Structures are given as C-alpha cells and as structure tokens.
Amino acid sequence: MNRKAREIAPMLRGLxxxxxxxxxxxxxxxxxxxxxxxxxxELPEKFEKGMRSVIVEGAGAFLLGEDYDDAVxxxxxxxxxxxxxxxxxxxxxxxxxxxxxxxxxxxxxxxQNGALVFIADMNVGGAKKLAQDLNEQxxxxxxxxxxxxxxxxxxxxxxxxEVVKTTGGxxxxxxxxxxxxxxxxKELSLKDFEFVTDVNYVGFFLCTKHAAPVMELxxxxxxxxxxxxxxxxxxxxxxxxxxxxxxxxxKFGSVGLVQSFAKELVVDNTKVNTVCPGNFFDGPLWSDPxxxxxxxxxxxxxxxxxxxxxxxxxxxxxQIPMNRGCDGEDVxxxxxxSVEQKYETGQAIPVTGGQVMLN
Ligand SMILES: NC(=O)c1ccc[n+]([C@@H]2O[C@H](COP(=O)([O-])OP(=O)(O)OC[C@H]3O[C@@H](n4cnc5c(N)ncnc54)[C@H](O)[C@@H]3O)[C@@H](O)[C@H]2O)c1
Numbered sequence: 001m002n003r004k005a006r007e008i009a010p011m012l013r014g015l016x017x018x019x020x021x022x023x024x025x026x027x028x029x030x031x032x033x034x035x036x037x038x039x040x041x042e043l044p045e046k047f048e049k050g051m052r053s054v055i056v057e058g059a060g061a062f063l064l065g066e067d068y069d070d071a072v073x074x075x076x077x078x079x080x081x082x083x084x085x086x087x088x089x090x091x092x093x094x095x096x097x098x099x100x101x102x103x104x105x106x107x108x109x110x111x112q113n114g115a116l117v118f119i120a121d122m123n124v125g126g127a128k129k130l131a132q133d134l135n136e137q138x139x140x141x142x143x144x145x146x147x148x149x150x151x152x153x154x155x156x157x158x159x160x161x162e163v164v165k166t167t168g169g170x171x172x173x174x175x176x177x178x179x180x181x182x183x184x185x186k187e188l189s190l191k192d193f194e195f196v197t198d199v200n201y202v203g204f205f206l207c208t209k210h211a212a213p214v215m216e217l218x219x220x221x222x223x224x225x226x227x228x229x230x231x232x233x234x235x236x237x238x239x240x241x242x243x244x245x246x247x248x249x250x251k252f253g254s255v256g257l258v259q260s261f262a263k264e265l266v267v268d269n270t271k272v273n274t275v276c277p278g279n280f281f282d283g284p285l286w287s288d289p290x291x292x293x294x295x296x297x298x299x300x301x302x303x304x305x306x307x308x309x310x311x312x313x314x315x316x317x318x319q320i321p322m323n324r325g326c327d328g329e330d331v332x333x334x335x336x337x338s339v340e341q342k343y344e345t346g347q348a349i350p351v352t353g354g355q356v357m358l359n
Contacts, residue, residue, distance in 0.1 A: 001027055001165045004059035008040060010217035012054065012062055013169040015047045017225045021091050022218065023064040024071045024116070025168025031061040044221060066090060068116055068141040068167065075140075081114045087340045089114035092167045094159075096150055096207060097177030099126035101283040102232060105328010106174055106335065108134070111142045113336070118163050120148040121177070150177045150203030153210075160210040169218045172339055173211040175204045176232040180285065182244045193246045200250035201257070204231050208261050208272070216268040224269065228339045231258055231274040232331065235356040237348060238276055251276075255348050262346030271345040273338040278352035281313060281325030322353030 001009075005027050013022035034055040038046045043056060052071075054062045065071030067090050081089045093110050097103040098119035107117050111134055121127040128145030135141055144166060148159035163170055179199045181192040208229055215227040236244065237251035255274055262272040279286060286293045294309045296302075303315045317323055334349045350356055 001161055002059065004040060004056070005062075006161060006164055007217055008043070008056050008059045009062060009164050009168040010214050011043065011221060012047070012064065013167075014218040014221040014225055015044065016049055016051075016064060017218070017222050018049070019224075020086075020089075021171055022169065022225070023066065024068050024090070024092070026063040026065075026068070026071045027165045027168075028061040028063060031055065031063065034061065062168070064168075084336060084340060085113050087113070087336050088172060091115050091171035091339075092118070092163065092169055093172040093174065094118045094120055094163055094170055094211070095174045095176055096120045096148060096203070097122075098174075099123045099130055099145075101285060102277065102280055102328050102331055103174075103176045104130060105280075105283075106176060106232075106332050107143065109329050109332035110172075110335075111138070113332075115172070116141070116167065117143045118146050118159075118166075119143055120146045120159050122147070122149050148177075150175075150207055151198040153206050156203075156206045156210050160214060164214055170211050170214050170227065171218075172228045172230065172335070173207060174230050174232065174335060175207045177203060178232065178234075180244070180247045182247065184243050185245050188246060196246040197250050197253075200247070201253045204254050204257055208257070212261070212265055212268070212270060215265075215270045219269045226269045226271065226342055228335075229261070229265075229270060229272045230335050230338055231272075233258075233274045233276050233348065235276050235278050235350065235352045237274065238350060238356050238358070258348065259346045266345060271338065271341075273345060273347045273349060275331055275334040275338075276348050276350045276352065276356070277331050278320060278326040278355050279316060280327060281316065282327060286313075286325070320353040320355045324353060326351055326353065 009025045012025045016023040034053045035051045037055040039057050052064050063071045066076045070076030093115045098107045099121035119127040124147035131143035131145040134143040149155040219225040233251040236248040241248040258274045294312045297312050303312045306312045334351045
C-alpha cells in the first residue's frame with residue numbers, strides 16, 4: 001500500500017461516517033469499474049455516502065461496504081443489534097495478544113457483539129487459526145489474524161498498515177499483549193525487568209503512536225467520529241504487587257501514558273482508557289498444567305497447607321469479595337462501556353470483583 005492510500009482509506013471511512021461508524025474500505029491496486037474517479041484534493045467534495053467503488057489518482061482503488069463481505073462481494077448479512085450490543089457493531093477492532101487468554105476472550109466477546117476483529121499476536125499461527133475458526137462459525141468474515149511484535153516499531157507499523165489496507169481504519173484498539181516475570185527486587189535480572197517493561201509499557205506507546213494517526217484521519221472529514229484506545233492493564237496498576245515490581249511498575253506506568261495520551265488525543269475525538277482486571281484463573285497464566293501459577297505456587301509451597309491445585313485456587317478466590325476470578329467477558333463489558341461513554345477519557349476502570357477499589 002502506498003503512502004497516499006494509507007491516508008485516503010481512513011479518510012474514506014471518515015467521509016462515509018453515519019453517526020456511529022464509517023464504511024469498511026478495502027484497498028485495491030485496481031478495479032474494473034468505479035462510481036467515482038477523482039484526485040485526493042477533490043475527494044471530500046465529490047464523495048457521496050453510499051458510493052461503493054472509488055478510484056483516487058495516485059493512491060489506488062477502494063471498495064466500500066457496510067461490512068467486509070459487503071465491500072468485497074456485495075453479500076452483507078450483518079446481524080442487526082441494538083442497545084449496548086450495537087456499540088461495536090461493524091466496527092473495526094484490533095486486539096493485541098488476541099490469540100489466547102484474556103485477549104482471546106475479548107476477541108470472542110467483541111465478535112459476539114458484531115465487531116470485525118484483527119487478532120494481532122506474535123503467535124501468528126494461533127491468531128490465524130482462531131480467526132479461521134471464528135469465520136467458519138459465523139459463516140462470514142468476522143476476524144483476521146495478523147502478525148505483530150508490539151516491542152518492535154516496524155512490526156507495529158506493518159500491522160497497522162495491514163489493518164488500514166484491509167478495512168480502512170481502526171475504531172477500537174485494545175492494547176492487551178502483556179507479560180509477567182515475577183521476582184524479588186533483590187534478585188530480578190535487568191534483562192527480565194526490561195522484557196516486562198518493553199512489552200507492557202513500551203508496547204502500549206508504540207501501538208498508540210501508530211494507531212492514533214489513523215484515528216485522526218478518520219475524524220478529520222466530519223469532526224465527530226469517536227474512536228477508542230483501551231489498554232488492558234491490571235489490578236496491579238492500582239496497587240503494588242509483592243515480588244512483582246517489574247509487572248506492577250509497567251502497569252502503573254501505562255496508566256500515566258493513558259492519562260497523558262487521553263489529554264492529547266481528545267482533539268481527534270480519540271478516547272484513551274484502561275481496564276484493570278483481576279486475576280484470570282481459567283487462563284493459561286494461572287491454569288497451564290505445567291507452567292501455570294497454580295502449579296508453581298503448589299510446588300513452591302507459597303500457599304501454606306495447600307495440597308492440591310484446587311486448594312491453591314480456593315486460597316486466591318477467597319481473597320476476592322465476589323469469590324471468583326475475572327474473565328474475558330467481564331473485561332469486554334468494561335471496554336464496551338468506555339466505547340459507549342462519550343463523556344469520559346483517561347480513566348482506569350477496575351474489573352476485580354471488588355478486590356481492589358479506587359481511592
Ligand atoms: N491473566 C491474568 O490473571 C491477568 C490479570 C490482570 C491483567 N492481565 C493482563 O491481561 C493481558 C493478557 O494477559 P493473559 O494472561 O491473557 O496473557 P497470556 O500470556 O495468556 O496471552 C498473552 C498473549 O500475548 C501475546 N504476546 C506476548 N508478547 C507479545 C508481543 N511482544 N507482541 C505481540 N503479542 C505478544 C502472546 O503470544 C499471547 O497470545 C496482559 O496485559 C496482562 O498483563 C492478566
């Protein structure tokens with residue numbers, strides 16, 4: 001995709017904005033027939049809502065539609081949703097670290113709510129496989145798998161380009177990819193500290209750096225296109241975590257980024273918020289039978305008197321007023337709230353079953 005197309009596609013999504021979202025815009029090198037052929041300068045004046053094919057000189061060709069299948073082959077069968085569920089309907093969402101864990105739960109919930117989701121993960125095989133399964137289940141295009149390493153700027157830029165080329169923009173960017181290396185401050189290696197900081201903190205900066213300009217371009221034509229960046233931090237962004245300083249530090253730091261980016265990007269109608277989940281006991285981090293935290297804590301005797309994995313789990317569940325761990329659906333409800341709410345930005349939303357409360 002050339003530089004001009006990278007700017008024209010989000011502009012077309014912005015020009016076709018209907019008060020909720022714009023059309024999906026698929027970039028092509030060429031098409032046989034176009035309803036409009038014009039220069040980039042002429043586009044804002046000559047484009048009319050409902051146009052389905054446009055050629056912009058020097059940029060390329062663009063197909064438009066309500067959803068991806070509608071744009072590509074005119075077969076829209078998008079489900080009709082109302083109320084809170086309609087909040088992400090036919091919106092383009094990106095979920096980093098979406099191949100497993102919380103990310104996978106968020107991907108599934110967003111798709112249930114009618115979104116088109118890019119599963120952006122270092123585990124590109126896992127991301128593509130999940131997208132394929134979800135598309136088969138839905139009987140239409142609801143997901144794409146795309147490679148990204150959020151610590152590598154070229155990789156993040158390439159991922160954002162791929163999203164723009166395929167759909168014309170990004171309505172909701174969920175920065176979820178994250179890692180944890182626990183350890184005492186007296187012993188943790190600098191390498192491990194930097195690894196955690198790079199993924200959880202620098203990765204969020206790089207993703208925002210490259211997603212925000214696309215959102216700005218979408219908002220430009222009409223000035224009322226709200227977009228969202230939501231980071232998934234942790235309850236450890238609100239309260240320190242014993243022998244887990246690298247993680248808590250990176251998550252606290254990401255709240256500082258959220259607040260600062262929110263203040264800056266408000267001019268583009270881009271809201272920036274973070275969701276602070278409690279522990280996801282059913283996910284691989286805790287429940288992996290070989291490397292999960294339950295097995296590790298059982299083997300190291302961290303929970304006094306615990307004889308089985310179930311004992312360890314109960315010990316941690318008992319610390320939560322609502323008596324259970326968090327899951328992807330809980331987190332998605334908070335994401336949907338941030339998208340729906342047009343009068344709030346820069347906030348950290350706890351989803352902890354009452355375990356950590358705001359001061
Ligand atoms: N699991 C929990 O209990 C819990 C609790 C609170 C917050 N969180 C946060 O939720 C997010 C997801 O956690 P999880 O437990 O589901 O993680 P997970 O380890 O199950 O999955 C993380 C995903 O991110 C991907 N990933 C890792 N590094 C990446 C990189 N550099 N670039 C792109 N992708 C990368 C992995 O391939 C994987 O698919 C993290 O930010 C984590 O800090 C987790």
